[in-house]
Structures are given as C-alpha cells and as structure tokens.
C-alpha cells in the first residue's frame with residue numbers, strides 16, 4: 001500500500017475510477033455515469049460483496065415517499081438531531097446535514113432510476129431513532145442490496161473489474177491523483193490513469209494491527225465485516241497528508257449468534273427482550289444500542305450472553321433472512337417456560353427466573369431498572385420463550401478521511417484535493433469517536449448518500465477536462 005509519483009504513460013486512462021464495489025462504490029458509479037462520465041470500478045474480490053453483502057441492508061432515510069405512504073412524519077432535521085444526540089454532539093453538524101438531506105432523495109433515485117424496491121420498516125424501531133425510517137429491500141439482507149446495485153451498474157454500462165486489488169495511488173506533488181496501480185491474482189501489476197478517483201474501499205476493520213491501535217477494546221473480538229477492508233483509504237490518505245478524524249469510531253454489535261456466526265437483529269431487544277450472562281443475570285441497559293453492547297457482552301464470563309425474547313418478537317425478527325437462517329440452523333432455542341429455557345440454555349434456573357420476573361415487574365409498573373433502562377410501554381415476554389447464545393463483534397469502523405459537502409477529501413489544512421473523493425466506510429462517518437456514537441444505519445447512510453454525491457462530483461470533475469472548466473451536471477431526478 002503506497003502513494004507514488006504518476007506513471008509516465010498509462011495504457012488506459014478512465015475519467016472516473018472507483019476503488020471498491022460495495023454500496024458506496026456502486027452508488028458512486030451510478031451517479032458518475034449519470035453525470036456523463038465513463039466509469040471503471042476496481043474490486044479486489046472475484047464478485048462484489050463487501051460488508052454491504054454481510055449487512056441487513058437497512059438504510060435510514062427521512063421524508064421518503066414510503067414513509068409518507070405509511071403515515072410517518074419525519075424530517076432531515078429530526079434525523080440529524082438523532083444522529084448528533086447518539087454521538088454526543090461529536091460529528092460535524094455540516095456533515096450530518098449533508099447526508100441526512102441527501103439520503104432520502106438517493107433512495108428514491110435508486111428506486112426510480114434503477115428499480116430497487118425499498119419499503120420502510122414499521123413494526124419495530126432501532127434505539128435512538130425518533131421515527132420509523134429504516135428502509136430495506138424485500139429480503140432485508142445486504143446481499144440483495146449489493147446484487148441489485150451491481151445489476152443496475154451493469155445495465156448502465158459501467159465496467160466493474162473484479163480480482164483487481166488497488167495497491168498504490170499515483171499522485172503529483174500537488175496532490176492531484178493521476179492513476180492507480182492494481183494487482184491481479186497472478187501477481188501482475190497494471191497501472192490505470194484517471195481523471196478523478198473515488199475511494200470506496202471501506203475502513204480498516206479487517207486490519208488487525210490498525211484495530212489494535214485504534215479500537216483496543218475489540219482487538220481480540222470477532223470481526224464480522226468483510227476481511228478485504230484493510231484500511232487502505234486511511235493509509236493512502238495519511239501518506240498524502242489528508243485529514244482523518246474519529247479513527248476509533250466503529251460499529252460493534254452485541255448480538256451475533258455464537259458459534260453459528262449469524263447476526264441476530266436488535267429487534268429482539270427493541271421489542272422487549274433482554275440479555276443475560278452465563279450466570280442468568282442482566283449486566284447492562286441494552287436499550288442504548290447494539291454497538292456499545294459488543295464490548296459489554298465481551299466483558300461477561302466467556303465473552304458470551306443470551307438474548308432472551310418470545311414468540312411474538314421472533315415473528316418480527318423473522319422478516320430478516322439472517323434470523324430465519326439462525327432458526328434453521330437451530331441457533332434459536334425454544335422453550336415452553338422459564339425453567340425449560342434455563343435447562344435448554346444451561347443457565348442457572350433460579351437466577352434466570354429471578355431476572356426475568358424482575359424485568360416483567362418493571363414492565364407492569366413502567367419502572368426503570370438499576371442500569372437505567374426504562375420499561376414503560378414495553379410489551380411483556382409471553383411464553384413460549386426464545387433465546388440465542390451470542391457474542392460481541394466488530395462490524396466496521398466509522399472513522400476515516402475527512403470530506404467536505406461534495407465528498408472531496410480534505411488536506412490537513414482544510415483545502416480539498418482537486419480530484420480525490422471518498423464515501424462510505426472510507427470517509428469519516430457521523431458516529432463520532434466511540435462505539436456508543438453509532439446510530440443504527442449510519443454505515444449505509446454514508447455509503448449511499450455520500451456515494452451518490454462522490455460519484456456526481458467525480459463525474460463533473462472528470463468532465464471538466466484539462467481546461468479546468470466545470471461543465472453542468474444533469475440534475476438528480478429525485479432530489
């Protein structure tokens with residue numbers, strides 16, 4: 001991984017080159033193409049998957065037509081306030097405004113121009129969101145999202161070169177990106193010139209050394225994201241003198257079925273479930289969110305907890321392909337009552353009974369437990385019960401390259417690189433520097449919203465040509 005001077009003669013030069021074919025890269029590609037530029041996406045894997053394919057594919061967006069159809073009132077201002085509240089005011093409000101205003105139109109654009117059939121989730125709400133604003137495709141799985149984006153890109157005539165790992169950027173002394181070097185599986189290295197470069201190769205979650213440096217509390221945790229996300233965007237940026245921010249920020253998750261290794265939706269908690277440790281006792285206020293819960297679960301004996309819920313909640317969770325898979329694999333324990341659950345999960349019966357009785361008491365009285373979780377209005381757990389043995393995991397990193405409102409990467413002194421852009425996990429997100437700052441959906445939010453912006457601006461930058469005169473870009477159809 002390095003930054004080198006430009007190659008004297010590129011065999012091929014493409015106006016817009018994009019590194020990474022996850023949600024950010026593919027949204028950028030579609031937008032750059034729409035802006036009239038030829039686009040080449042370089043993807044290290046044989047098939048575009050990325051963390052996007054591992055995700056639940058849920059994208060938060062305010063003011064969409066799907067919300068209006070469901071009678072949900074929401075606004076970009078309300079969404080921005082939720083993001084800032086969850087992250088304790090750490091993120092740059094201007095960056096938050098950019099993505100919260102852009103994401104709704106971006107989803108409607110993906111639906112109208114590219115046929116992605118989103119719907120809004122109305123039967124549960126993730127912690128910290130003041131409105132039902134999670135949108136997903138029918139399977140509620142990120143595999144469907146990345147496949148649909150790839151198909152749209154192929155239909156738009158965008159070239160996606162797979163098995164092409166970018167190993168170096170070529171930059172002038174002034175910071176203009178001239179091209180990239182990529183390595184093929186047989187070891188051959190090729191150089192490609194570009195008019196503009198979009199970094200969409202996510203963060204450093206797959207790079208154990210960087211995780212140890214920036215997120216030591218999860219250094220030994222399961223990494224549940226895409227292993228190919230090695231942090232090149234940050235490393236290249238640092239070599240170029242780019243600004244980085246909030247590098248310890250990340251999305252953890254405190255409910256990954258273990259040992260099955262399947263995400264168990266937080267709807268299990270949001271709808272009234274709880275987590276107990278191997279001693280049958282609760283250990284936290286689970287309602288803050290799944291991200292900060294990763295480290296709390298890992299602090300428990302064996303780094304293990306049980307997520308306990310009931311059949312009604314299982315019915316809601318079943319809309320997720322992951323949950324259905326967990327059930328099919330037998331990772332979801334079913335029991336007629338608490339003693340049977342204790343036996344099936346090998347948890348101490350007396351402690352589990354006392355814990356669940358206490359929780360149900362707070363639900364009846366609308367009380368708040370010793371951890372600060374308020375149970376007013378939370379439905380009771382009604383037998384038959386369900387439980388899943390889970391652990392905490394690192395999902396992806398949220399710190400990264402600082403970009404402006406046009407997704408242009410900024411130098412340390414605040415001025416923008418002329419033709420370098422970043423989106424998704426490659427860019428600094430809107431979660432601040434702590435796990436607790438991650439509001440559900442912040443990952444795909446910046447992948448989709450910033451991805452579209454980065455592609456549009458890259459297309460415009462590349463079209464500006466050698467004379468530097470920017471030419472008009474077609475307006476966004478939905479935004």
Ligand SMILES: Cc1cc2nc3c(=O)[nH]c(=O)nc-3n(C[C@H](O)[C@H](O)[C@H](O)COP(=O)(O)OP(=O)(O)OC[C@H]3O[C@@H](n4cnc5c(N)ncnc54)[C@H](O)[C@@H]3O)c2cc1C
Nearest residue numbers: 020022023024044050051052055056166424425441443444
């Ligand atoms: C289990 C799980 C569930 C999640 N659920 C949600 C959710 O429901 N909602 C949400 O908002 N977020 C969710 N997230 C987070 C979300 O998946 C990410 O924030 C999002 O996918 C990031 O998109 P991206 O395009 O930046 O990165 P990715 O999708 O990871 O794409 C990056 C691509 O770049 C490629 N690449 C990397 N380096 C190179 C290189 N040097 N050369 C060429 N290619 C390269 C990679 O192979 C990859 O294909 C979840 C994450 C996980 C792990």
